[in-house]
Amino acid sequence: MRIGEIAALVGVTTRAIRHYHHVGLLPEPERRPNGYRAYSVRDAVLLARVRRLTELGLGLDGVRDVLADDAGRELADVLEELDADLARQEAAIGERRARLAALRAAPPAEDGPLSPALAALLAHVPETDSPTAALDREHLTLLDPAGVGGPELYEELGRVAADPAVLALYERLDELAGAATDDPRIAPLAAAMVAAVPDGVFAALPADGRPAGEGFKEALLAELHPGAGGGRPPGHGGLHGEGQGMRGLDGVGGRVPLPVRRLLAHELRSAASLGRWALRRPPHGVAGGEFAAAYTGPQTAMMYGLVFVSLVETVALSVLIPWPAVHRVVLLLDVYGVLLVLALHAACVTRPHVVRRDGSLRIRYGALFDLVVPPEAVASARVDRRFPQGRLVELSEDGVLDLIVGGQTTVALELNRPLPFTRPLGSRGEARTIRFHADDPRALVAALRQPASP
Structure with missing residues (x-):
């Protein structure tokens, strides 16, 4: 049979067959004198088996394991793993349907539909005419659909909303509607507001900071009156400046670009990791x-190779450069380079991925990348070895996030909702699928x- 004939017989495309050849899933058949492939009935049986397994939802690595006979996993093990993935997807769909049923049963609201957690919070907020x-x-x-904070944050905010003193704080804020930025009432009110917020609220906030960039901050401050932090000229602190250090952000952040600030923070964390490693x-974490x-x-081999090359370069330049001043500068740069490579590797060693007791997954790459995936956001998890091209963090147009280590990824997470993340230099994106590397992906x-620990 020629490739078109076997494709029609099994019900796949010729492009799929060529891809299976390329990835080594389907062995290349012998070729006729005219150069065309000559497929046998056994090839058709093998191709049909590949199609059935992929239709069940198995990735190509899983199919390869099944077809590897004694060298791979047993079919029963693979199907059990696949069944567990489908069960998680079924549970996730059931949870989404339950949320939809709750939204349908709730009375219509001007700001709906809302998540059940936020709807419960707003239902217990005391009535007030306060504009703030x-x-x-x-x-x-606004933050609800972005998943910022989640139920834990809303639960903590519910405790704040139940405090009768909060309404008095809102009244004091409203009184500042026409106030100047240097009004003496601002500082004590800022201190009172910070004191009214329990530590649990700050602990529930995302670790990567604000949900959006500078544009979001400017739009938010534009809606606030001067006394509450909006409409102030640079260098003047309002309520947000006094309470949360916004004045420092406006001063330093306005002068130093965000990528530079993040790189400096990465280097400091990497240096701390080098000490932890040593x-x-x-x-x-x-x-x-x-x-x-x-x-x-x-x-690992590449990192130690870079260190070795840097050391050889340092010794060679010390011999070749006759000028002591230049030699000292080059030596300083070389030592800094060696320490930087060691610190980056140490950060990767001391900051592994973590499956937490609550079932969440913390995906990291040294001090450069840190993303927490909540358990309810995971539709399925599987071993899926790939060799993508690109930089450390790559996001495709269809929302596939690749965190590439040594040119490969070995684990794939399918998400049931878009998950926001922050790139190493500060820009943000949303992922629907996350592929990353683990040395032992099956473990x-x-x-x-495993079920979450209580």
């Missing part, structure tokens, strides 16, 4: 009973499938 309170309500409905301290997954395997996937 109305703005806060609008801001919460002192053999426990991994960063891994509590007792949590699963830590290393990911440095593909890059990580198995840990994700």
